[in-house]
Amino acid sequence: MNNTDTLHHHQQHLAYGWNTDWNHKMEQMPKSTRELEPARVIAQHSHSYQIMTPDGEHTATVTGKYEFNAALKSDFPAVGDWVMAEKLPGETRSVIHRLLPRQSAMIRKAAGSTVDDQVVGANMDYLFITNALNQDFNVRKMERYLIAAWESGASPVILLTKADLCGDPEAFAAQMESAAPGVPVHLISALQNQGKEQLLPYLQPGKTIAVTGSSGVGKSTLLNWLADDNMMETQGIRENDARGRHTTTHRELFLLTNGTLVMDTPGMRELQLWDAQDGLEQAFSDIEALAAGCRYRDCRHESDPGCAVLQAIQDGTLEAKRLHNYRKTAKELSHLARKENSLAKKAKKAAGSSSRRSERRTKAGDWDYD
Structure with a gap:
């Protein structure tokens, strides 16, 4: 089957983002795999998936061999993946x-004390990071989302929702822009139908957008607004304490009538970062750029002489809270990396001793049967 035939055979997939890049990736697969059909994961449940195949929507599970070979949670399919x-x-x-x-893939640390990861969404072109202009507005929390967004490989876009509830939305937008170098910031209100025209450049056929943010920022309302449809059920929010009672409990990929794919994700109380050193550097690119001007290469930006970062705080060009968040997050990531390394060493040691045991058993067995 040549490339043209393959693409023609997968016409239904074009709506779900299949293109020549994916076709090329499929062509690189072993011959046995190329005889299978590509499908996109559109919903994820605890032990099964909904996938869009050339024949329509199917329920799917992974093979036993797949499950056996998966070392981390991120090795399993996630919403947005092509399988x-x-x-x-x-x-x-x-x-x-x-x-x-x-x-691309947005990955966070899985909940609990175990050192494991979890894919929030895969193969997104854009990541809409939402924050409501009520008591939920939190620049420091958004910085964490930006680290994960830059690390994911998708392009981050900040949406400040519920702009109609705010007396001076532009002031909040300016605050957000200074904490998000190089990231577009848009003020919108789904209820008042404000700001949709700013989002049209992202809403293109075959493009995938994931919508993320903490609980109660109006993600489901936003999705319905983008879709001009009541696709997602939403419940009201108590504006006096800004707590959402929203119904998104699993990840799902929706095809809008204009051909854009939008992924809704459950609200997160706290985003636990995972292996995001590059994302940290991009999210805090202003601090990284200032640090290049420090007198000492290993400057810790605490009390070192000739520190360009501390000078920027004195000049008022850098916020002290932003530097504090940068330091705190860098420490958290290096702590996580140490835990990962120590677990990897233990796993390697365990694998080594288990293979030595099996060698001894084999040798003993050989001797027994001689």
């Missing part, structure tokens, strides 16, 4: 054999 699946004869069910390499 190679096998259709079960006469059923609307498939089994997933392989994952096509991701173009």
